[in-house]
Amino acid sequence: MTDSQLLDLSMIDAARRIAAGEVSSVDLVTACLGRIAEKDGEIQAFQYLDPAHALAQARAADARQRSGRAAGRLNGVPIAVKDIFDTQDMPTEHGCRAFAGRQPEHDAACVAALRAEGAVIIGKTVTTELATLEPPRTKNPHNLGHTPGGSSSGSAAAVAAGMAPLALGSQTIGSVIRPAAFCGGVGYKPSFGLIPRVGVLEQAASLDTVGVLARSVDDAAFAVEIMQGRDSRDAATAGVVHSPLLSIAQQEWPLPPTFAFVKTHAWSAADAATHEAFGELVEELGPGQVQEISVDHTTEAGVEAARIVNRVELAAIYGPILDKTPELLSKTVTGMIEDGRRISGAQYIDALNARARFQSAIDEILVGHGAILTPAALGVAPKGHGSTGNPVFCAFWTYLGLPAVTLPLLEVDGMPMGVQIVGALHDDGRLLRTANALVRQMSAGAA
Amino acid sequence: MTDSQLLDLSMIDAARRIAAGEVSSVDLVTACLGRIAEKDGEIQAFQYLDPAHALAQARAADARQRSGRAAGRLNGVPIAVKDIFDTQDMPTEHGCRAFAGRQPEHDAACVAALRAEGAVIIGKTVTTELATLEPPRTKNPHNLGHTPGGSSSGSAAAVAAGMAPLALGSQTIGSVIRPAAFCGGVGYKPSFGLIPRVGVLEQAASLDTVGVLARSVDDAAFAVEIMQGRDSRDAATAGVVHSPLLSIAQQEWPLPPTFAFVKTHAWSAADAATHEAFGELVEELGPGQVQEISVDHTTEAGVEAARIVNRVELAAIYGPILDKTPELLSKTVTGMIEDGRRISGAQYIDALNARARFQSAIDEILVGHGAILTPAALGVAPKGHGSTGNPVFCAFWTYLGLPAVTLPLLEVDGMPMGVQIVGALHDDGRLLRTANALVRQMSAGAA
Numbered sequence: 001m002t003d004s005q006l007l008d009l010s011m012i013d014a015a016r017r018i019a020a021g022e023v024s025s026v027d028l029v030t031a032c033l034g035r036i037a038e039k040d041g042e043i044q045a046f047q048y049l050d051p052a053h054a055l056a057q058a059r060a061a062d063a064r065q066r067s068g069r070a071a072g073r074l075n076g077v078p079i080a081v082k083d084i085f086d087t088q089d090m091p092t093e094h095g096c097r098a099f100a101g102r103q104p105e106h107d108a109a110c111v112a113a114l115r116a117e118g119a120v121i122i123g124k125t126v127t128t129e130l131a132t133l134e135p136p137r138t139k140n141p142h143n144l145g146h147t148p149g150g151s152s153s154g155s156a157a158a159v160a161a162g163m164a165p166l167a168l169g170s171q172t173i174g175s176v177i178r179p180a181a182f183c184g185g186v187g188y189k190p191s192f193g194l195i196p197r198v199g200v201l202e203q204a205a206s207l208d209t210v211g212v213l214a215r216s217v218d219d220a221a222f223a224v225e226i227m228q229g230r231d232s233r234d235a236a237t238a239g240v241v242h243s244p245l246l247s248i249a250q251q252e253w254p255l256p257p258t259f260a261f262v263k264t265h266a267w268s269a270a271d272a273a274t275h276e277a278f279g280e281l282v283e284e285l286g287p288g289q290v291q292e293i294s295v296d297h298t299t300e301a302g303v304e305a306a307r308i309v310n311r312v313e314l315a316a317i318y319g320p321i322l323d324k325t326p327e328l329l330s331k332t333v334t335g336m337i338e339d340g341r342r343i344s345g346a347q348y349i350d351a352l353n354a355r356a357r358f359q360s361a362i363d364e365i366l367v368g369h370g371a372i373l374t375p376a377a378l379g380v381a382p383k384g385h386g387s388t389g390n391p392v393f394c395a396f397w398t399y400l401g402l403p404a405v406t407l408p409l410l411e412v413d414g415m416p417m418g419v420q421i422v423g424a425l426h427d428d429g430r431l432l433r434t435a436n437a438l439v440r441q442m443s444a445g446a447a
Numbered sequence: 448m449t450d451s452q453l454l455d456l457s458m459i460d461a462a463r464r465i466a467a468g469e470v471s472s473v474d475l476v477t478a479c480l481g482r483i484a485e486k487d488g489e490i491q492a493f494q495y496l497d498p499a500h501a502l503a504q505a506r507a508a509d510a511r512q513r514s515g516r517a518a519g520r521l522n523g524v525p526i527a528v529k530d531i532f533d534t535q536d537m538p539t540e541h542g543c544r545a546f547a548g549r550q551p552e553h554d555a556a557c558v559a560a561l562r563a564e565g566a567v568i569i570g571k572t573v574t575t576e577l578a579t580l581e582p583p584r585t586k587n588p589h590n591l592g593h594t595p596g597g598s599s600s601g602s603a604a605a606v607a608a609g610m611a612p613l614a615l616g617s618q619t620i621g622s623v624i625r626p627a628a629f630c631g632g633v634g635y636k637p638s639f640g641l642i643p644r645v646g647v648l649e650q651a652a653s654l655d656t657v658g659v660l661a662r663s664v665d666d667a668a669f670a671v672e673i674m675q676g677r678d679s680r681d682a683a684t685a686g687v688v689h690s691p692l693l694s695i696a697q698q699e700w701p702l703p704p705t706f707a708f709v710k711t712h713a714w715s716a717a718d719a720a721t722h723e724a725f726g727e728l729v730e731e732l733g734p735g736q737v738q739e740i741s742v743d744h745t746t747e748a749g750v751e752a753a754r755i756v757n758r759v760e761l762a763a764i765y766g767p768i769l770d771k772t773p774e775l776l777s778k779t780v781t782g783m784i785e786d787g788r789r790i791s792g793a794q795y796i797d798a799l800n801a802r803a804r805f806q807s808a809i810d811e812i813l814v815g816h817g818a819i820l821t822p823a824a825l826g827v828a829p830k831g832h833g834s835t836g837n838p839v840f841c842a843f844w845t846y847l848g849l850p851a852v853t854l855p856l857l858e859v860d861g862m863p864m865g866v867q868i869v870g871a872l873h874d875d876g877r878l879l880r881t882a883n884a885l886v887r888q889m890s891a892g893a894a
Contacts (some may be wrong), residue, residue, distance in 0.1 A: 238685075312792030316800075319793055345759030345789050345795030346766055353763075 003031040009075055011165040011219040012246075012253030018065060020075040025058040025065075026075025029120055032078050036123075036163045042144055044137045045158040046084040048090050050125035050166075054078070057120040064118060067116030074226065080158045080167035082151075083124040084131050084201035085111050085302035093377065094201050095151075097126040098321050098328040108199030110157065110227040111208055117226055124162055125154025128320060128388060131175060131203050134332035135385055142184060142415055146381040149179030155213045156183040166223055170379050172203045173310055173398055174391025177406045178210035181418025182381035182389060183406040186435075189394075190222035191426045192401030193240045193399065195224065196231035204313035205236070206352060207398055217405065217435045221249040222440030224428070242424060249436055256441060257370030258432045259285065259421070261292045265300035266392040271379035273412040278375060281419065284354065284445060285296075290373065295367055299396045302358045308343055308351040317341025333434060347438045359400050359425070366424040370434045373398075375419030376406040393420065403428040405435045411441050457614045458612040458666040458694075460525055463641035465512060465523040472505035472512075474522025476567055479525050483570075483610045483731055489591055491584045492646060494538050494607040495529040496570035501525070504567040522565030527605045527614035529598075530571040531578050531648035532558050541648050542574040542583065543894060545768050545775040555646030555680075557657055557674040561590060563591040564673055572601025575835060577765060578622060578650050581779035582832055587844065589862055593828040596626030597835030603630040613661045613670055619650045620757055620845055621824075621838025623658035624853045628865025629828035629836060631855040633882075635659050635667035636841075638806035639848030640670065640687045651760035652683070653799060654753065654845055664852065668696040671875070688873060691830040695825065695876030696731060696883055703888060704817030704881045706732065706868070708739045713839040718826035720859040725822060726737045728857065728866065733777045737820065740812055746843045749805045753800040753846035755790055762787025791881075806847050806872070812873040817881045819844075823853040823865030841869065852882045856889050 006028050009017065010328065017023040033051045039048055061076030086092045086104035093099045097125050115121065128151040130256060138153040141147040141161040148157040152169030156179030159167050169176040171189040180187025189210055195210040210227065225245040228371040230237045259283055265414045267275075282290050313335045322329055322337045329337075365372060375393050397404050404427055408417035423431030423439065453475050464470040477792055480498045480621060487493055533539045533551035540546045554562065564566065574885065575598035585600040587593040592715025595604040597845030599616030604624030606614050616623040618636045635658055642657040649655060657674065661667040672692040714722075731738050763779045764785045767785045769776055776784075798877040822840050829836050844851050846885045848870055853865035868885065870878025 112765050308792075313796060315791075315793040316796035341791050341793050342790045344762075345755075345792045346762040346791045347761060348792030348795060349763035 001027075002250060003034055006031040007035055009161040009165065010216050010315055011074070011214065012295060014165060015074050015077045015209060018061070018073065018278065021065065021257060025061040025120060029058040029075065029078050029122065030056050030435050032122060032163055033160065039141070039161050042139065043139050043157050043161055045161065045163060046080075047093065047095070047124045047126045047154060049052060049310065050090065053089065054120060054122045057059055059273035060382070061118050061120060072116060072118030075261070075425065076120060077118070078120045078122040079114055079223070080122050080125050080155055080164040082167065082169050083127045084170060085168055086199035087111055087121060087124065090121070090124050092124065095131070096328070098325050104199065105203050105334035106199060108231070109196045111199070111232055113227045113229065113340040114223070124160050125167055125171055126298050128149050129330050129333055131170060131201060132314070132333050132336055133388060134389055135256040136144040138198070139385070141380050142181060146383050146415065147388050148384055149182035149381060151175040152179050153388065156180050156187070157183060159183070159185050159213045164218050166212055169211050169213050171209050171211050171394070171398055172207045172319070173306060174394030176213065177376050177404055177418070177420055178389055178391050179393045179405045180213050181376035184416030186214045186217055186220050186408065187340045187406040187418070188214065188224060188225050188432070189404045190428050191240070191245060191304055191403045194242075195227045195238035196229055196234040196237050198231050199231045202312045206309050206313060208400065215433055217249055217407070217425070217439060218246060220243040220405070221432045243429050245432055249432035251433050253433065253437045254404055256289055257437050259290045259371055260365045260369040261290050261373045262295055262365070262372050263292070264396065265296040266378065269378055269392065270375055274379050274417065275307045277412060277417055278363060279412045280323065291369070295361060295365070298358055298361050300412070302396040302399050303392060305351040307352050309399065311336060312348040313341035335347045355400060362400060363424070371431055372422040374420050374422065380412050380417050387413070397422045401425055403431045405431060407435060407436060407439055409439070448474075448482055453478040454482055454609040456612065458667055459731045460520070461612060462521050462524045465508070466551060467893065468512060468669065471677050472508040472567060473502060475523065476501050476505040476525050477570060479569060479610055482608065485551030486588070487609050487610065490586050490588055490604050492572055492601040492608065492610060493527075493571045494540065494542070494571045494601060497537065499797060501569045505611045508565050509566060514689070515572065519563060519565030523567060523638040524565070524791070525569040526561055526670075527569050527572050527602055527611040528558060529570045529602045529614065529616050530574045531617060532560055532615055532869050534568060534571065535647035535792035537568070537571050539571065542576045542578070543775070545772050547694045547720035548705045551646065553646060556643040556676070556678055557633060558646070559675045560676065567569070572605050572613055572614055574598050576777050576780055578617060578648060578681060579783055580618060580781050580835060581777045582835055586772065587828050589828070593830050593862065594629065594832055594835050596621040596629035596828060599626050599660060600835065603627050603632055603634070606630070606632050606660045606662060613659055613666050616658050616660050617647060618656050618658050618841070618845055621841030623660065624823050624841045624851055624865070624867055625836055625838050627660050628823035628853045628863070628867070633661045633664055633667050633855065634853040634865070635661065635671060636686070636845065636851045636880070637671050637675070637875050641875065643676055643681040643684050645678050649764055651757045653756050653760060657862070664696055664854070664879055664886060665693060667852070668692040668879045690876050692876050692879055696879035700880065700881050702882045703736055704884050706737045706815040706818055708737050708818035708820045709742055709812070710739070712743040713825065713842065716823055716825055716839065719866065721822055721826050722860060722891040724857045726869065738816070742808060742812070745805055746806050748801070749846055750839060752798040752801050753842040755794055756846065756888045758783060758787035759790050759795040777894055800845060809847060809849070810871070818878055819869040821867050821869065827859050827864050842885060844869045848872055850878045852878060854882060854886055855888070
């Protein structure tokens with residue numbers, strides 16, 4: 001296979017071909033490293049890259065394959081990892097000068113799960129400072145003059161640029177869905193608590209969720225299936241039920257799934273191109289498949305509650321860094337901490353407790369529909385690098401812990417626009433199956 | 448039996464004699480009602496009392512006994528209930544004008560558990576306003592010029608005055624141990640999460656604990672054994688293991704249990720009589736059985752953290768009452784809410800997270816000793832009714848969720864003084880067994 005063919009392989013296809021001996025991990029990783037060498041000077045997706053170490057992992061994977069012994073389900077497949085996930089063999093600096101040169105002793109639990117299946121951790125991708133709103137140096141592969149979004153900026157850009165078939169990200173408000181949408185990829189933020197966060201930078205324990213940036217729904221489903229699990233060190237994982245996400249995602253729907261089109265209060269702030277593109281999408285699906293449902297007031301209050309929870313928890317965990325080494329934090333992060341410190345504990349508790357009320361409103365919608373359909377962002381990736389874009393279309397769903405997927409189904413002036421679908425809590429499999437059905441339906445319509 | 452003999456029965460003895468047909472519930476409840484009629488004009492332990500309804504419950508219990516069918520383990524035994532526990536057949540007013548005349552539809556889960564065993568809920572006892580520090584109208588049965596303590600004021604006074612063998616209370620900071628000690632009773636605050644709080648007034652969800660005021664360790668153990676349980680409506684009960692507390696409490700120790708005498712930072716504020724009484728107690732037990740251990744700094748920081756958690760959670764839950772009907776709250780409660788609203792969310796999270804650190808310091812002490820030995824209060828019940836006394840000797844243990852028992856082993860100028868012992872989290876049985884051993888040892892020494 002040519003390098004270009006290798007780089008076009010999905011994660012699952014690559015794993016299958018490596019297992020079958022049709023492709024070597026060394027060839028695939030070499031192709032990825034070539035793409036990185038070619039493109040990353042301008043894109044700046046990677047924070048840490050050691051090509052020799054990546055190739056050593058690939059050689060070990062190929063040796064496992066050749067040995068005939070059971071190799072993992074991701075044996076030899078390169079995966080890029082946001083630089084807030086601890087890696088025992090690479091620095092993990094959280095995009096923050098206060099952690100410069102930090103070398104963890106252990107892999108994050110989810111990284112360890114990928115390695116246990118034979119994955120090659122190809123390198124660490126750029127995160128915004130402490131996974132916040134401070135803009136990173138990464139550029140959007142579709143147009144270098146635009147932001148890739150954040151905070152999983154490097155992961156989204158790397159996958160979009162063909163540097164790895166899949167990358168790990170995390171979402172506290174909108175950090176997986178937004179950059180995936182801006183970079184034209186599939187982004188999947190699972191239900192809160194599905195993947196343990198042990199060894200992952202904490203920003204807001206009530207919201208932080210591990211997710212993936214991928215090129216297909218199946219790849220995203222499979223990676224999350226491998227990383228899901230319970231861990232006594234992460235209370236959020238207690239009681240969460242696990243399921244074979246990939247096989248559920250690949251099931252056919254007996255009928256095309258129906259959608260609740262929820263514009264939310266943010267719709268009026270979305271740009272004209274978004275209004276037009278979603279108008280056409282809803283028209284194409286037709287009234288039998290899409291019903292518009294209004295929950296404006298709920299989402300506005302929910303986004304504010306999410307902001308309160310995020311700011312307070314962020315202030316508690318990052319505050320000591322500000323107190324100790326203020327010169328190592330950006331104005332953005334300093335302002336977020338100071339902002340959080342001004343919020344009272346009683347407001348914080350109210351914001352946490354309000355979730356149950358919002359949840360029941362959304363549950364009613366999800367009973368009658370396959371998923372909620374909504375924009376991923378206010379428009380395509382904004383021009384310039386002074387902002388990572390607005391996460392307003394993600395905050396509410398993250399706050400409720402709901403699984404969300406963005407699909408690169410729309411395009412405006414050559415830039416990708418994501419379609420976000422949101423499912424019921426802990427019913428990730430159904431959401432992924434719905435995502436696949438929607439992708440198939442739109443491809444058929446386009447053909 | 449005479450009324451006086453009936454009133455001297457322990458809860459467990461009363462249950463046994465009623466089951467055996469030696470005593471009728473009607474006779475026992477009548478004796479209790481007689482004592483209430485005689486004494487409660489001055490003591491003011493009861494908030495709500497309907498003698499006819501209490502007797503109707505007693506007649507039903509006697510009928511169950513006579514029927515020969517299985518009756519509950521507390522069949523016909525009168526129990527008094529603090530007026531923050533919902534009762535389907537009596538008002539529940541939380542000691543607060545904002546809840547005047549409130550009639551719940553359902554029993555609190557723990558009240559229902561007692562009724563399921565045949566208990567007679569004899570009446571509702573006075574609580575301080577919303578279970579806070581606002582003084583109640585109840586007087587100390589040992590000397591009407593002194594406070595009974597709070598917030599389980601009426602329950603402690605009722606048991607001490609022989610109006611019921613056992614009463615329900617609750618502790619958020621020191622509301623079971625302090626009034627029990629002031630009124631000369633046994634107070635038992637179980638491990639956090641042992642008894643579901645469904646249908647109980649919430650003041651601070653991270654601290655609120657259902658407890659009992661009794662006249663013996665066995666009675667306290669048995670009542671809590673009956674009320675313990677898991678309930679999906681109270682997350683604190685998840686994962687807590689239950690055990691047959693009474694039979695563990697009645698086991699003999701192979702050797703006399705050893706104690707860590709922990710004065711805490713509050714010792715210097717305790718009065719001279721407390722210093723003297725505990726000095727004598729420690730001397731009597733001797734160096735082989737008691738070792739003084741200093742944890743001053745830890746307890747001071749822990750009490751402050753407990754205050755923060757309590758005030759913030761109180762402000763979140765009671766704040767809306769203040770906003771809606773400020774005229775119905777006392778200055779004390781208004782001040783507590785305003786105080787809580789000034790505390791930031793980040794401080795609150797820090798105060799919650801600090802627990803793990805304090806816990807490990809205490810765990811080390813408890814590994815080497817049967818229990819921690821410490822005062823229950825700064826002295827005997829303070830004179831006057833302007834304050835319910837200082838809970839400083841309870842706050843730290845409540846904050847850590849540890850089980851605590853106060854025993855009426857000391858006396859100063861005719862007023863009872865409690866000895867508090869504190870055990871390891873979720874090892875309530877061992878603490879109760881230690882409590883019984885200490886009571887036996889002190890009785891033998893006094894004989």
